[in-house]
Amino acid sequence: MNVFKSLSRNKVAMVGFGILFILVVIALFGPYLYDGTPWKMVQRPFIPPFENSSFPLGTDTLGRDVLAGLIYGARISLLVGLISTAIALLIGIPLGAYAGYYGGWVDEVLMRFTEIFQTVPSFALAVVLVAIFEPTVYSITGAIAIVSWPPVARLVRGEFLSLRNQEYVLAAKLNGQSNRNIILREILPNSLSPIIVLASLMVASAILLESSLSFLGLGDPEIMSWGYMIGAAKTVIRQAWWLSFIPGVAIAVTVLALNLLGEGLNEALNPKLSGNREN
Amino acid sequence: MKPLLKVENLSIRLPKGGDREFAIRNVNYNLMPGELLCVVGESGSGKSMTANAIMGLLPKVIEVDTGAVIFDNYDLASLAEHKARELRGNRISMIFQEPMTALNPLMRVEDQISEVFLIHTKLSSKERHNRTLALLEDVGLPDPKKMLRAYPHQLSGGQRQRVMIAMALALEPSILIADEPTTALDVTTQAQILKLIKALQKKHNTAVMFITHDFGVVAEIADRVVVMEKGEMVELGSRDEVLNNPQHPYTKKLIAAVPPLVAPQREVKVHQAPPILHVKNLCKTYSTGGSWFSKARIVKAADDVSFELHRGETLGLVGESGSGKSTVSRCVVRLLESDSGQILLGDSEIQSLGSKELAPFRKRIQMVFQDPYASLNPRKTIGQIIADGPIAQGMSSKLAFEKAADLLELVELPKAAIDRYPHEFSGGQRQRIGIARALAHDPEVLVADEAISALDVSVQAQILDLIETLKKRLNLAVLFVVHDLRVAAQVCDRVIVMQKGKVVEVGETSQVFEAPAHEYTKSLIASIPGAHWRSGAVDVTPTLITEASA
Numbered sequence: 001m002n003v004f005k006s007l008s009r010n011k012v013a014m015v016g017f018g019i020l021f022i023l024v025v026i027a028l029f030g031p032y033l034y035d036g037t038p039w040k041m042v043q044r045p046f047i048p049p050f051e052n053s054s055f056p057l058g059t060d061t062l063g064r065d066v067l068a069g070l071i072y073g074a075r076i077s078l079l080v081g082l083i084s085t086a087i088a089l090l091i092g093i094p095l096g097a098y099a100g101y102y103g104g105w106v107d108e109v110l111m112r113f114t115e116i117f118q119t120v121p122s123f124a125l126a127v128v129l130v131a132i133f134e135p136t137v138y139s140i141t142g143a144i145a146i147v148s149w150p151p152v153a154r155l156v157r158g159e160f161l162s163l164r165n166q167e168y169v170l171a172a173k174l175n176g177q178s179n180r181n182i183i184l185r186e187i188l189p190n191s192l193s194p195i196i197v198l199a200s201l202m203v204a205s206a207i208l209l210e211s212s213l214s215f216l217g218l219g220d221p222e223i224m225s226w227g228y229m230i231g232a233a234k235t236v237i238r239q240a241w242w243l244s245f246i247p248g249v250a251i252a253v254t255v256l257a258l259n260l261l262g263e264g265l266n267e268a269l270n271p272k273l274s275g276n277r278e279n
Numbered sequence: 280m281k282p283l284l285k286v287e288n289l290s291i292r293l294p295k296g297g298d299r300e301f302a303i304r305n306v307n308y309n310l311m312p313g314e315l316l317c318v319v320g321e322s323g324s325g326k327s328m329t330a331n332a333i334m335g336l337l338p339k340v341i342e343v344d345t346g347a348v349i350f351d352n353y354d355l356a357s358l359a360e361h362k363a364r365e366l367r368g369n370r371i372s373m374i375f376q377e378p379m380t381a382l383n384p385l386m387r388v389e390d391q392i393s394e395v396f397l398i399h400t401k402l403s404s405k406e407r408h409n410r411t412l413a414l415l416e417d418v419g420l421p422d423p424k425k426m427l428r429a430y431p432h433q434l435s436g437g438q439r440q441r442v443m444i445a446m447a448l449a450l451e452p453s454i455l456i457a458d459e460p461t462t463a464l465d466v467t468t469q470a471q472i473l474k475l476i477k478a479l480q481k482k483h484n485t486a487v488m489f490i491t492h493d494f495g496v497v498a499e500i501a502d503r504v505v506v507m508e509k510g511e512m513v514e515l516g517s518r519d520e521v522l523n524n525p526q527h528p529y530t531k532k533l534i535a536a537v538p539p540l541v542a543p544q545r546e547v548k549v550h551q552a553p554p555i556l557h558v559k560n561l562c563k564t565y566s567t568g569g570s571w572f573s574k575a576r577i578v579k580a581a582d583d584v585s586f587e588l589h590r591g592e593t594l595g596l597v598g599e600s601g602s603g604k605s606t607v608s609r610c611v612v613r614l615l616e617s618d619s620g621q622i623l624l625g626d627s628e629i630q631s632l633g634s635k636e637l638a639p640f641r642k643r644i645q646m647v648f649q650d651p652y653a654s655l656n657p658r659k660t661i662g663q664i665i666a667d668g669p670i671a672q673g674m675s676s677k678l679a680f681e682k683a684a685d686l687l688e689l690v691e692l693p694k695a696a697i698d699r700y701p702h703e704f705s706g707g708q709r710q711r712i713g714i715a716r717a718l719a720h721d722p723e724v725l726v727a728d729e730a731i732s733a734l735d736v737s738v739q740a741q742i743l744d745l746i747e748t749l750k751k752r753l754n755l756a757v758l759f760v761v762h763d764l765r766v767a768a769q770v771c772d773r774v775i776v777m778q779k780g781k782v783v784e785v786g787e788t789s790q791v792f793e794a795p796a797h798e799y800t801k802s803l804i805a806s807i808p809g810a811h812w813r814s815g816a817v818d819v820t821p822t823l824i825t826e827a828s829a
Contacts, residue, residue: 166653166654167648167649167650167653167654168653168654168655168656168664170614170646170648171646171648171654171713171716171717172656172667173614174612174614174641174645174646174668174717175641175667175668175671175672175716175720176638176641176642176668176671176672177667177668177671178671181671185659186656189656189658190656190657190658
């Protein structure tokens with residue numbers, strides 16, 4: 001496929017892709033390869049990184065293994081990011097598609113509904129949702145999905161609005177095809193590119209949201225996450241800055257990698273942009 | 280006389296991986312002072328490339344390979360940017376095809392034009408104002424004083440193009456390059472703009488390089504003609520030489536493809552059977568811009584339109600943009616809901632049917648669309664595109680694909696094309712696919728909505744032939760929506776002329792063209808560029824043809 005070719009030629013996107021690949025490998029196999037548990041107190045607290053060879057990244061305020069925390073944290077970050085994005089797409093795409101395709105009062109109703117979510121600051125809403133339901137990995141994923149679908153709906157609606165009067169769609173109507181068929185087989189495949197790009201960026205912001213929630217202590221208490229690690233270390237930032245710094249770097253690198261990949265996808269999927277680039 | 284501009288052996292190389300190596304190759308011509316030179320060719324012929332090289336508008340990836348463009352002892356092809364900028368607008372200026380996008384929507388007409396003076400001259404603001412006013416008068420804009428204060432969106436397409444011309448002529452350039460300046464305009468507006476350009480050219484003794492694809496326009500205004508084919512200059516000569524006695528086979532082919540403006544005498548058919556399509560008192564109004572606080576603007580796109588269409592007949596629906604011809608065609612196929620009236624397909628009234636009841640009638644009336652690039656889903660194979668309709672109507676997928684293959688053959692495409700995607704086909708081929716898709720339902724009525732207007736003239740001729748053949752073979756009733764009167768004259772048995780949503784004239788084609796009854800029809804026919812030049816009869820001298828048609 002052309003897209004993969006064009007993507008593989010984009011060095012920056014490939015860096016992003018490489019980092020993500022490594023992260024996914026760590027998240028999948030890390031717990032089996034590295035023999036450590038994130039919750040157990042294994043040594044005295046505050047061992048700085050690179051001092052004790054059995055704990056390469058040292059220990060935290062309670063003497064827990066930081067590297068083990070990072071590895072388990074990668075799991076939860078990626079999982080929450082991917083699943084919440086998938087749910088957001090499942091809500092946003094149909095809503096946007098219906099609004100854009102039918103227009104009129106359907107559009108009015110669905111878009112006003114979308115705006116209700118957009119007027120509330122998304123982080124505040126996520127905090128409230130998680131606080132109402134018990135903070136579990138399910139409620140966190142759900143809350144992130146609920147606050148992040150409106151942009152999907154708006155994007156899809158815009159795409160459908162501009163594509164629904166394309167002549168091939170009109171031809172499909174004349175063919176007597178059902179609306180469902182037209183939406184799923186004529187319009188949706190042609191509006192996938194911007195959705196894919198948006199989704200890759202949404203995974204990044206979902207990871208940030210999850211970390212922020214955990215930082216505030218609204219994470220799942222059963223699960224070690226990067227945000228929780230930073231939150232737990234915030235009181236000792238002057239004595240042991242690395243305890244905040246290491247998971248912070250993990251979050252930054254992950255989000256950066258997703259953004260690089262998203263940008264690369266955007267260029268690969270949008271022929272106008274990639275044509276203009278001369279390098 | 281010394282030429283004003285010399286294009287010497289100019290070759291422009293395309294970036295690697297393009298469909299050909301050179302955009303233009305070894306092009307040689309001169310532009311004399313005060314002459315109007317038409318550069319004519321089909322899309323992709325490289326006709327605009329030379330002009331872009333002259334104006335320094337070539338994209339960065341495209342480079343001048345060899346040759347030179349000599350103007351005033353400068354080589355424009357290799358001139359430094361700051362020097363070129365002085366010449367641009369000042370000595371050489373340009374007007375573009377799209378008057379809608381060539382003006383800054385946030386600037387008043389006066390500011391746009393006087394900006395030219397501001398940049399290139401040291402005139403005071405009072406002088407600038409006066410010069411601008413004089414220019415607007417010069418280009419024949421109504422009420423120039425008021426026009427100065429107008430924003431582009433308040434002007435019509437023709438008026439905007441006049442403003443563009445005023446800007447281009449502001450500094451009395453020696454050369455004006457016009458790149459398809461009338462292509463986006465209606466035929467009556469086009470006639471006015473062509474007249475204006477010719478008059479201004481005479482008045483100021485400006486040399487004009489006029490790029491066009493339309494031989495009618497060439498016949499109307501050119502002094503000399505350059506014909507381009509695939510980047511090569513194939514013919515150069517005076518207008519009468521090239522138009523009436525073309526030498527190169529490509530020119531011959533192009534000119535032969537221009538439909539003559541004489542409607543062939545057709546036998547007046549007496550239809551025994553009742554019409555297959557009967558439209559009665561169709562009305563459709565659009566209201567735009569209405570809100571809680573302002574009254575909506577109401578446009579009557581179809582106002583009491585009635586007509587009949589028989590099997591085996593081609594009915595032309597002609598008119599300018601905004602005449603409502605597309606609205607009518609879309610109401611007839613029920614892509615648009617009409618407000619009132621009746622549409623009888625055979626014996627059945629379909630105007631008031633809901634979408635469920637309408638489904639079985641869909642296949643009896645089908646449409647071929649205008650834009651061959653937008654009318655095929657880029658993510659589906661040709662086979663899928665054609666077979667989708669029959670499958671939606673309940674045919675088995677295997678049969679539908681077999682039918683699609685047969686249809687491809689019917690529209691003269693290889694059967695093997697069935698697994699390929701639309702982007703692998705040319706515009707004309709895509710239009711054939713669009714026709715095959717429409718025919719997949721074995722329709723009785725075929726609505727062709729400007730089905731050939733996006734195509735080059737030689738491809739147009741092929742598609743018209745195909746539609747004509749299919750009509751005879753399948754006994755179709757064809758409703759042919761078209762703005763090009765030359766095409767209408769050739770293919771239609773009867774024509775309906777529409778203006779502002781109303782039908783102003785209906786009649787046998789030859790009768791409408793030879794003796795138009797309505798004023799509007801008369802002005803439309805009189806506006807056709809090159810009306811005096813009856814093309815398509817290359818072997819005959821012009822005088823003979825006029826006699827024959829008189």
